Amino acid sequence: MPFPNFIDSFATNITGATPLETNPQHQALLDAFIALQNCDRRLLTDIATAIETGKGTAQQLEACADALTERFIAGVELSRLLSVECCCAQDAEPCVPCGLDQGEECCQDPELPGSLLEACLDVFAQLGDPYAVASADLVDALRDLPGTAGNHRRYSDLTQARLAQLLAPHGMRTRDITLPDGRRRKSYQRDALLAAMGVCTSC
Structure with a gap:
């Protein structure tokens, strides 16, 4: 109840x-x-x-x-x-730290990323918006984020297989792509990511 x-x-x-x-x-x-x-x-x-x-x-x-x-x-x-270490309401102002005296550092969790797709797009942006990013590189970057990526999977626990499972419902699949550094890896394409977010890539 x-x-x-x-x-x-x-x-x-x-x-x-x-x-x-x-x-x-x-x-x-x-x-x-x-x-x-x-x-x-x-x-x-x-x-x-x-x-x-x-x-x-x-x-x-x-x-x-x-x-x-x-x-x-x-x-x-x-x-x-x-x-979760902090029990503060995330939108409470001013934040009253848990177990700390007023004026000490707030114990709020760091700002959580948006959706998994948005988090992936942020990684692409940090890398200079390449046309593709290797699955392994994308996972390495996402694992540094706080919170959950979906289906109760924390970003810190992501693997390439788990990321593939989470992105599959959005129609995203890896492809064998030769990257600018010469490596040929299973990679995700930026255009596919934008299309999954409903962004027109041909306009």
């Missing part, structure tokens, strides 16, 4: 308390924990059903496997949120 819900809001009105703005990081932690609890309940229910029937049908086994996969993902997301 989301917080604050009707009962909590009603209690605030009755007591005359001043409504407080929810810290987005705290809310994300609460939502992730609730999602994990829901996964646990579903997983235990599916397992109990299979035991009660005395046999594990293919459908029941598939349901258990799906529930277990969702549980893994929910656990990873909660672990990620718990590992």
